[in-house]
Amino acid sequence: MAKKAKKAKKASGKSSNAGGRRGRSNIQILLVVCGIALVPFSIPTLLLLFAGLLPTLVAALTDRSLARYAWICVGGLNFAGLAPALLTLWFGHHEIPYAVSQLTSLKVLLMAYGGAAVGWMLYFAAPPVVGVILQATSQRRAESMRKQMAKLQEEWGDEVATEGEEEGTEEPPTGTAVPTQRG
Numbered sequence: 001m002a003k004k005a006k007k008a009k010k011a012s013g014k015s016s017n018a019g020g021r022r023g024r025s026n027i028q029i030l031l032v033v034c035g036i037a038l039v040p041f042s043i044p045t046l047l048l049l050f051a052g053l054l055p056t057l058v059a060a061l062t063d064r065s066l067a068r069y070a071w072i073c074v075g076g077l078n079f080a081g082l083a084p085a086l087l088t089l090w091f092g093h094h095e096i097p098y099a100v101s102q103l104t105s106l107k108v109l110l111m112a113y114g115g116a117a118v119g120w121m122l123y124f125a126a127p128p129v130v131g132v133i134l135q136a137t138s139q140r141r142a143e144s145m146r147k148q149m150a151k152l153q154e155e156w157g158d159e160v161a162t163e164g165e166e167e168g169t170e171e172p173p174t175g176t177a178v179p180t181q182r183g
Contacts, residue, residue, distance in 0.1 A: 041094065043096060044089060044094050044095055044096050044098065044099035045086065045089065045090070045094070045099075047096065047099045047100070047103070048082070048085060048086060048089055048099045048102055048103060049082070049086070051103050052078070052081075052082040052085065052103070052108070052109075052112040053075070053078055053079065053082065053112075055074055055078050055112075055113060055116035055117075055119075055120075056071055056074050056075035056078045056079070056116065059071040059073075059074040059075065059116075059119075059120075060075070069123060070120075070123050073119040073120070073122050073123040073126075074116050074119035074120055074123065075119070076119065077115040077116060077118050077119035077122070078112060078113075078115050078116035078119060079115075080115050081111040081112040081113070081114055081115025081116065082108075082111070082112040082115070084108075084111065085102045085105075085108040085111070085112070088102070089102060149161065
């Protein structure tokens with residue numbers, strides 16, 4: 001009897017998953033309806049975000065490096081500068097005229113674009129600083145290794161040293177910096 005029921009389901013094209021699909025489509029319809037209902041409420045936010053995050057958009061479009069650090073530096077600080085205006089918009093008057101008045105406010109624009117400027121400065125200033133720190137760290141480590149080698153030579157004899165280190169004249173190159181080329 002059970003075999004006949006399975007054959008009948010296969011023949012009719014119905015499967016036991018039909019209830020699961022119906023539940024999934026109801027959730028999708030609910031999400032679409034909620035999304036459409038939220039559109040009028042998001043227009044002031046989108047307006048403020050678009051105009052306030054223009055430097056981030058420019059950084060994202062012009063950054064040709066593989067790591068794409070420019071838009072991360074600029075975008076983070078640009079958003080941080082725009083955050084107070086967004087918060088006053090969200091918890092105050094979330095209306096299009098208020099968003100436009102926020103965009104025409106010199107204080108809001110200075111904070112947003114000033115944050116982006118600090119992000120650009122950070123993007124250009126950080127690699128040389130990191131290069132100097134790495135150079136100092138590697139020089140300190142090389143000196144420590146030379147001292148350890150001298151201890152080993154003292155304890156085990158000159159056989160542990162390589163040919164260039166026996167004379168003590170070979171020095172590692174100094175003045176090398178981390179390349180800062182972008183792209």
